[in-house]
Amino acid sequence: MTDTARWSEESEALAESVMAKYPQKRSALMPLLYIAMREDGYLSEAGMRRVADLVDLEPAQVSSVASFYTMYKLEPVGKYLVSVCTSISCWLLGGDEVLEAVEASAGVPSGETDESGVISPEHVECIGACGGAPAVQVNYELIEGLTPKKATELVEWLNAAQPATLNGDEMQALFGGERSFDWAINETNDATGPYPAFQPHGTIAALDRS
Amino acid sequence: MTDHPLILTARMHAHPESSHTIATYEATGGYTALRTALDMGRDAIVEEVKAANLRGRGGAGFPAGVKWGFLAPARPAYLVVNGDESEPGTFKDRQLMERDPHQLVEGTIISSLANEVNHAFIYIRGEYPKSARRVQAAVDEAYAAGYLGANILDSGYDLELTVHLGGGAYICGEETALLNSLEGRRGEPRLKPPFFPAVRGLYMAPTIVNNIETLSNIPWIINNGGNAYSAIGPEDSPGRRMCSISGHVNRPGNYEIVEGITWRELIYDVAGGIRNGNELKAWVPGGASAPWFVPAEHLDTEVTKAAIDSNGSMTGSGAVIVMDHTTDMVAAAERLVRFFAHESCGLCTPCREGTTWLDMILRRMLAGHGRASDPDVLYDVSDNISPGVTWPPKMTTICPLGPSAVSPVASLLKHFPEEVAAAVERGTQVPVSIGIRS
Numbered sequence: 001m002t003d004t005a006r007w008s009e010e011s012e013a014l015a016e017s018v019m020a021k022y023p024q025k026r027s028a029l030m031p032l033l034y035i036a037m038r039e040d041g042y043l044s045e046a047g048m049r050r051v052a053d054l055v056d057l058e059p060a061q062v063s064s065v066a067s068f069y070t071m072y073k074l075e076p077v078g079k080y081l082v083s084v085c086t087s088i089s090c091w092l093l094g095g096d097e098v099l100e101a102v103e104a105s106a107g108v109p110s111g112e113t114d115e116s117g118v119i120s121p122e123h124v125e126c127i128g129a130c131g132g133a134p135a136v137q138v139n140y141e142l143i144e145g146l147t148p149k150k151a152t153e154l155v156e157w158l159n160a161a162q163p164a165t166l167n168g169d170e171m172q173a174l175f176g177g178e179r180s181f182d183w184a185i186n187e188t189n190d191a192t193g194p195y196p197a198f199q200p201h202g203t204i205a206a207l208d209r210s
Numbered sequence: 211m212t213d214h215p216l217i218l219t220a221r222m223h224a225h226p227e228s229s230h231t232i233a234t235y236e237a238t239g240g241y242t243a244l245r246t247a248l249d250m251g252r253d254a255i256v257e258e259v260k261a262a263n264l265r266g267r268g269g270a271g272f273p274a275g276v277k278w279g280f281l282a283p284a285r286p287a288y289l290v291v292n293g294d295e296s297e298p299g300t301f302k303d304r305q306l307m308e309r310d311p312h313q314l315v316e317g318t319i320i321s322s323l324a325n326e327v328n329h330a331f332i333y334i335r336g337e338y339p340k341s342a343r344r345v346q347a348a349v350d351e352a353y354a355a356g357y358l359g360a361n362i363l364d365s366g367y368d369l370e371l372t373v374h375l376g377g378g379a380y381i382c383g384e385e386t387a388l389l390n391s392l393e394g395r396r397g398e399p400r401l402k403p404p405f406f407p408a409v410r411g412l413y414m415a416p417t418i419v420n421n422i423e424t425l426s427n428i429p430w431i432i433n434n435g436g437n438a439y440s441a442i443g444p445e446d447s448p449g450r451r452m453c454s455i456s457g458h459v460n461r462p463g464n465y466e467i468v469e470g471i472t473w474r475e476l477i478y479d480v481a482g483g484i485r486n487g488n489e490l491k492a493w494v495p496g497g498a499s500a501p502w503f504v505p506a507e508h509l510d511t512e513v514t515k516a517a518i519d520s521n522g523s524m525t526g527s528g529a530v531i532v533m534d535h536t537t538d539m540v541a542a543a544e545r546l547v548r549f550f551a552h553e554s555c556g557l558c559t560p561c562r563e564g565t566t567w568l569d570m571i572l573r574r575m576l577a578g579h580g581r582a583s584d585p586d587v588l589y590d591v592s593d594n595i596s597p598g599v600t601w602p603p604k605m606t607t608i609c610p611l612g613p614s615a616v617s618p619v620a621s622l623l624k625h626f627p628e629e630v631a632a633a634v635e636r637g638t639q640v641p642v643s644i645g646i647r648s
């Protein structure tokens with residue numbers, strides 16, 4: 001085992017609690033990759049080395065797993081990852097036009113990051129919001145029923161306000177339209193990105209219990 | 211269909227503001243099924259679920275009770291709940307997780323009990339952070355209330371429940387890929403045989419994999435009895451099921467239906483008909499993998515598993531994608547095929563290469579460079595992925611993803627040959643064929 005740089009105390013504690021939730025520690029690999037992303041803003045080589053150390057694998061094995069999944073970003077991405085669905089149901093209702101609007105207002109094509117490092121547009125396959133098509137996620141927080149005009153406003157808002165945390169319900173109210181299903185209760189969550197805001201990455205609650 | 215009470219969405223309709231909380235769940239009869247189940251014991255629970263004839267809602271439609279009966283005797287055994295929901299058109303599990311997570315948690319506990327499981331997992335796709343937060347909150351509440359953890363309600367039964375977030379990959383919805391993913395590996399499917407989850411699943415131990423919606427039915431079945439469930443709707447596919455309707459309809463959304471109505475009723479009455487009074491052109495009856503239906507042949511056929519199967523398609527994930535007369539069907543097929551090409555895990559050559567070629571050919575046709583040979587080549591590539599291009603598909607691949615990509619192409623060639631011919635015709639007007647990848 002190589003000696004890798006440790007993470008912040010918080011992340012190390014989180015990692016330990018995550019590993020305790022599985023019968024075999026390799027199973028913690030995916031949540032650990034999210035913790036690594038939280039440390040560096042993307043999945044760095046150092047981050048993967050730390051994960052490898054924690055679960056007793058070679059770094060190459062970890063990167064082989066990480067590269068399989070679309071949500072582990074192996075390159076730095078902007079502060080806001082704007083994912084536009086272009087699968088069938090969104091496409092039928094103008095998803096491509098929404099993507100074009102996002103790319104145009106960000107000034108870069110899907111898969112790239114604007115010069116100031118704020119917006120990274122990407123097109124994604126179905127995000128399970130087909131009844132509220134076209135759908136977009138910002139750091140995986142969902143907005144449904146967009147139009148190209150609203151999508152442009154969304155990107156302009158992100159650029160101007162640069163909120164420290166994101167709330168899906170707030171963005172839905174500002175820029176969204178019809179949803180896939182009624183959502184009567186607003187959430188108070190604080191998404192930061194570009195990893196999903198699942199407090200705490202699938203596992204933090206275990207800390208409270210132990 | 212209105213004669214039967216709602217099963218899955220009753221609470222969220224009655225208590226829209228609080229259906230996700232344990233207070234509302236308990237106040238509306240929640241966790242009484244767990245108490246009953248703890249008294250019934252394993253065999254009696256399995257019998258009840260068999261009597262219900264509850265079919266899996268993840269895609270394959272296999273009866274849950276029968277699946278549980280196949281669990282190999284070795285222990286430990288595991289239960290994994292499949293919340294990877296990524297089939298285009300499908301958004302029902304998200305609603306069940308976000309709006310009634312305790313129903314799912316209670317169903318998971320009872321199912322674990324029935325299968326002698328002491329550690330269960332709920333695998334939620336990474337793009338569903340809201341679902342994950344809601345389910346995790348429900349799990350935490352259930353632990354605090356003594357419904358999870360050691361010695362549940364003083365019964366001597368122990369259960370740990372771990373919520374796991376995926377990393378973005380449709381293929382992880384396939385049950386063996388999901389198990390690999392949960393083991394911290396690439397989400398590549400395993401060969402069946404020998405890796406049937408019920409025998410060699412998670413950590414090579416006997417494992418039950420069930421869909422979110424499937425297990426959300428369990429509390430109702432325990433409370434009301436398997437016979438009450440199987441009395442609802444058609445004998446072969448009873449109960450209520452979630453139907454996600456999207457595309458060119460006036461009222462897209464999730465509907466908790468009882469099978470037996472016609473497609474006309476589903477599309478025009480339930481989903482409010484086609485937008486702008488447009489004409490219906492085609493629909494996908496069961497998620498992106500399902501062969502298409504068209505009005506002339508199928509509008510007055512029944513929405514039942516038996517009828518859908520015999521008409522050459524499948525219930526699948528229950529997702530219905532509706533397309534009106536303005537839809538370019540070559541483009542629609544390309545959009546569906548592109549999904550499978552993007553999501554192929556790459557293990558099998560027919561799937562990895564075939565889906566990519568199908569997509570490239572369709573894109574070239576759309577770009578105005580169709581060739582007279584294209585229909586034959588599309589068929590030929592499809593035939594290499596799934597010999598004979600039959601339904602149900604024959605397999606040359608490890609999992610059904612490859613053959614799924616054939617469905618939209620075969621449907622296009624069968625129902626819309628004139629649109630294929632038009633795309634070819636446009637191509638002959640262009641002197642040289644160039645650039646196939648956009």
Ligand SMILES: Cc1cc2nc3c(=O)[nH]c(=O)nc-3n(C[C@H](O)[C@H](O)[C@H](O)COP(=O)(O)O)c2cc1C
Pocket residue numbers: 265266267268269270271272274292293294295296297380381382383384385386419420421422424425609610611
């Ligand atoms: C490519 C592919 C993707 C799948 N995706 C899902 C999915 O997202 N959710 C799901 O529950 N089942 C999915 N399935 C079906 C599962 O393999 C499995 O049959 C199901 O989870 C079993 O649960 P059930 O019996 O309760 O339906 C998929 C199957 C394949 C071949």
Ligand code: SF4
Pocket residue numbers: 381398399553554555556557558559561562607608609610611612613
């Ligand atoms: S059929 Fe496709 S997705 Fe399935 S195992 Fe083979 S290559 Fe992977």
Ligand code: FES
Pocket residue numbers: 085086087088089090091125126127128129130133135298299300
């Ligand atoms: S097709 Fe866009 S969310 Fe499903």
